[in-house]
Amino acid sequence: MSPISLPRQLKKVSDRALLKSLEAGLEIVEENLKQATSHADKIAGASARHLVDAGGKRVRPTLVLLSAQLGDAKNQDIIDAAVVVELTHLATLYHDDVMDDAPTRRGVPTAQMIWGNSIAILTGDLLFARASQVGSRLGEESLILQADTFERLCLGQLHETIGPNESEDPIAHYIQVMADKTGSLIAAAARLGIMLSGAPREYLEPMGAYGEKVGVAFQLIDDVIDISAAGPSGKTPGTDLRAGVPTLPVLLLRKAAAAGDTEAVSLLALIDGGLEDDARLQEALVRLRNHPVAEQAYLEAKRWADDAVASISVLPDGPVKNALALFAQAVVDRNN
Structure with a gap:
């Protein structure tokens, strides 16, 4: 165990x-x-x-x-x-x-x-x-x-x-x-x-909002980790990408392609063509990491974490509030 x-x-x-x-x-x-x-x-x-x-x-x-x-x-x-x-x-x-x-x-x-x-x-x-x-x-x-x-x-x-x-x-x-x-x-x-x-009952709604936003941030940063280089978790990069699981970077890429981004169009053709081959997967990962959507996805996760911290502004200052803020911030600073 x-x-x-x-x-x-x-x-x-x-x-x-x-x-x-x-x-x-x-x-x-x-x-x-x-x-x-x-x-x-x-x-x-x-x-x-x-x-x-x-x-x-x-x-x-x-x-x-x-x-x-x-x-x-x-x-x-x-x-x-x-x-x-x-x-x-x-x-x-x-x-x-x-x-x-x-x-x-x-x-x-x-x-x-x-x-x-x-x-x-x-x-x-x-x-x-x-x-x-x-x-x-x-x-x-x-x-x-x-x-x-x-x-x-x-x-x-x-x-x-x-x-x-x-x-x-x-x-x-x-x-x-x-x-x-x-x-x-x-x-x-x-x-x-x-x-x-x-x-105090007035903490119920702020804490509920905090928890939901932390949860969204946690999942969004997982999307960023999936296209990142291998970290200490040992998780194979591109697992979700290869499986065709929708993730925020790819959704943002589709939006960019619809707006006329030629690199996004080219990269989507590679992704949608299948990534069973390791060389194709690695090419897709490198290009996706270097595309602006990777940074956009990270910033979106960070925004949710920041909003979570803002939600608990009503809580009294002290160790509990500090711990909650650290927890939310650390969610987007992890690599596994």
């Missing part, structure tokens, strides 16, 4: 007491995640624990713990909320990996590679069920938030699958998909920490 620690986006936080509190809370969350993914049925237990044991960033539960620091963070409801958001996130990963036919996740074979698609899908469903069971202890308001978030997660995946309609701006459609698929659950994590800690 991979060791669990605070997301590296918080490594610049200087308040040791805050970091110690978050680390202690995350350890308890981890134990509760193990309990929540235990099943008497042998196959269900093994498949449900598969991604928990593989580790992960634990961004969403950490944000629950962090936002709860604005109120009374020392109660079981906070831990349960952190478990709920991580179980929900894990469930979406099982389903995403089936839809994407992904061979690995977090350095291990995906569930469908081990047990097949049907068991992987049903395991995702089981995790959603467990998230609902744990969430039912948190009261009506939390349960409604979870249900609304679950709906947005499904709609985001649906809209990504069917794509934009003819009258819709493809970039606006793409951003909305990112907001639904990723931003909604991170926003829910931020809001749950406020709701269940008894923090």
Whole structure:
């Protein structure tokens, strides 16, 4: 099992007491995640624990713990909320990996590679069920938030699958998909920490806006990383590009081509012609990195992160606000 620690986006936080509190809370969350993914049925237990044991960033539960620091963070409801958001996130990963036919996740074979698609899908469903069971202890308001978030997660995946309609701006459609698929659950994590800690209610909307914008920034910077040179993550550059997955740089390239950019037209012909050949992929990557759309995509991700920080201007100055700002800024400064 991979060791669990605070997301590296918080490594610049200087308040040791805050970091110690978050680390202690995350350890308890981890134990509760193990309990929540235990099943008497042998196959269900093994498949449900598969991604928990593989580790992960634990961004969403950490944000629950962090936002709860604005109120009374020392109660079981906070831990349960952190478990709920991580179980929900894990469930979406099982389903995403089936839809994407992904061979690995977090350095291990995906569930469908081990047990097949049907068991992987049903395991995702089981995790959603467990998230609902744990969430039912948190009261009506939390349960409604979870249900609304679950709906947005499904709609985001649906809209990504069917794509934009003819009258819709493809970039606006793409951003909305990112907001639904990723931003909604991170926003829910931020809001749950406020709701269940008894923090001032006026922090709910700012923290929700913060979480959603951080989620969009996180996904957009992934698009930039995909066309970047290989970094410490070891992820092969151009994975999404080769698979034909829509990303912001390519969407911006299509917009530039429609406006008459001849290099964009030429580069799109290369990309749309297929990138199975390694030499074609490398040529496309180099040209895409050198095209203005690469910088435009980075600046768009940065804008979302900056907007996230602006959303929490109402919060009181102090270590929690500073940590949230550092986290948002670090999202776009990562290389994996």
